[in-house]
Amino acid sequence: MARLEVNRSGEMEMFVRVVEQGGFSAAARAARMTPSAVSKLIARLEGRLGARLLNRSTRQLQLTPEGCAFYERATRILADLEDAERSAGVGEQAVGRVRINTSASYFNHVLAPVLPEFLALHPGVTLDIVQTDAVVDLLAERTDVAIRAGPLKSSSLIARKLGETALTIVAAPSYLERYGAPCRIADLDGHNRLGFGYARAVDGWPLRENGETTIVPVTGRVQASDGEGLRQLALSGVGLARLAAFTVRGDIAAGRLVPVLGDLDTGETEAFHAVYVGQGGPLPSRVRALLDFLAERGRVI
Missing domain, CATH: 1.10.10.10 (Winged helix-like DNA-binding domain superfamily/Winged helix DNA-binding domain)
Known part of the structure; x- marks a missing residue:
């Protein structure tokens, strides 16, 4: 008692x-x-x-x-x-704030275009969106859902896969006019290879030539903290960048960027997941609503 x-x-x-x-x-x-x-x-x-x-x-x-x-x-x-x-009090209607942590690339090219639909479906939900490529501590940052690219480390987080995308090396036509288009791995020595300013799962560009895979180091003069920053640098003609295909598909179609070294592509893809804290138990309806929506409308291809 x-x-x-x-x-x-x-x-x-x-x-x-x-x-x-x-x-x-x-x-x-x-x-x-x-x-x-x-x-x-x-x-x-x-x-x-x-x-x-x-x-x-x-x-x-x-x-x-x-x-x-x-x-x-x-x-x-x-x-x-x-x-x-x-x-x-309100049945199963999703109500409350959801804090999302996502990269600028995923936000600009996947999430932002479909957010009006989510907000119309769930008028009781408010969103707090933080954009960064850094891996954050969900508890410390009071984050409900984080969108992460690449392999997931073992943790107590629950992951929901949102698809995967190819990785493509691209450059602006103006850059290729000045420096030429590389055709072989050896040609990259004379090019500005733009990279990320933080450690990646694979520290370099894997390319396959003559039956052997080589990890080409990224030793350009400019680094950026996120993929969207690298995309803008590539668009400006600063150098070559290896980016998620879904972020540059429109640029390639419009002629703003040109894919290079496609014949040497290893076929590597990058997976995207929505991760959240939990042990498989019931989720707040506001979080569940977002996860269900992302699984259908927030997929990466």
Whole structure:
């Protein structure tokens, strides 16, 4: 009976608030409580769980490994509770904010064109979109769904595949007029090969010549932090770039970019996934609605 008297959801909510506000004082102000009351509540939670969740110092709080695990599960449970309450009032209608982390390339060429349709289908959903090619910590960035390209590392994240795309080396006609079109791997020595400013799964361009695959290093004079930046550099005639086919298909059709070294292509493709935190359990309806929509209308080819 005593177990039923414990307000476990309230303790979870306060713990999550302390973590996200960065301390007891800020969480206390947000909850209109005293810092000592918040501190006692967290201490009672730790005592009941038999585990230290936070390491306290005079300057900051730091999550313990047990605290990290509890925070991850608590945020999911609270989201499910919120979703259950909304569902009780508005049926299965998706309601609330969804924070999306995506590359500029995927946003510009795939997501943005279909967003009006999603927003019309789900008028109760608001979107917060962050564009970056960097791999972010979904929990730290409070991200619901991230779109990631390339091989996925083993993690607690759940992935939903959105298709895959070929990778194509392209250049602007103006660049090829000045420097000529490369036909062999050896020809690349005289070309500006534009690359990414961060580590990739394959550090170079794989090309197959005379039955052997060579990883050609990317040693150009300009690097960019995202694929859309490289595309703009290629369009400006700065150099050669190896980009996802779906991002340059329109440019090639319009003659703004020209594919090169297609005969040496290894056939490598890059997979795209929508990833989210979870262990396969129920998702908030707002997140589920976005994932279902992306699986149908946000596919990469």
